[in-house]
Amino acid sequence: MLRIQTYRSKKRRFCVIQSSGSQTTVFNPILSPSNGKPSDSKKKSNEAALILIRHGESMWNEKNLFTGCVDVPLTKKGVDEAIEAGKRISNIPVDMIYTSSLIRAQMTAMLAMTEHRRKKVPIILHDESERARAWSQIFSEETKKQCIPVVTAWQLNERMYGELQGLNKQETAERYGKEQVHEWRRSYDVPPPNGESLEMCAQRAVAYFRENIEPQLLLGKNVMIAAHGNSLRSIIMYLDKLTSQEVISLELSTGIPMLYIFQEGGFIRRGSPVAPTEASVYAYTKGLAQYRQRLDDMLQS
Ligand SMILES: O=C(O)[C@@H](CO)OP(=O)(O)O
Incomplete structure (x- = not known):
């Protein structure tokens, strides 16, 4: 069973961003601009877009090495995948971005x-410190409206792969047997040696999602999360109510964005927009269709 921290409804009324360590920042959300540009979120909305994206190919994906919490950058192919993913979601509103603290998710x-x-x-x-917060302030309200806050959170990091980090996946399967390695990689509750099982990863990633990201969605903020194969598998398990058996076969490709619509407290999976011209995606909700229309109008004028 997923063990998820209980979430107090009181928190849902505030824009509280909790990031690394114990520091909590009260964030003044960037409000909709009033300059005729499309408003990306509605203040009083019970509907919001949620985009999940696994990072593009990393240099250790390319070498087929267990990566986990090792901080490895994207390959050239990974950079291209991230750009391609951006094209797919280029008409979906994004008000806030959450990424893990790892560079491959942030680059993506x-x-x-x-x-x-x-x-x-x-x-x-x-x-990371009072000074870092103070020194990165923006002093123009107009400029703030044209920015998207990006929150980095270690809780969204890849599952810690323990003693497998840095080992070749093929060689590890030859040494310990395919079945054992598959169990370490895809089972719900069997951790790799000295690492995290998916269940342990869920305890931090899903708790973070519920405590920090769901309140933003409830406020009508459209959110993108860039994270990792297993931290996202645990979040998808929660969103799609998958069982510990069902999650075994859940595989995520690098650089493919997945769209959910948050509506009346529930999540509706909408797959991956295939191209900016994919009409059906924008027909999912009136809000998305209107947003796209406003973008078209803005870019024509
Ligand atoms: O190496 C890793 O960190 C992960 C994701 O790339 O691998 P796996 O597919 O085994 O979960």
């Missing part, structure tokens, strides 16, 4: 946003 989020038609600038919030 940033590269994807270079393709977004709204052309807001993603800005990483630094709260």
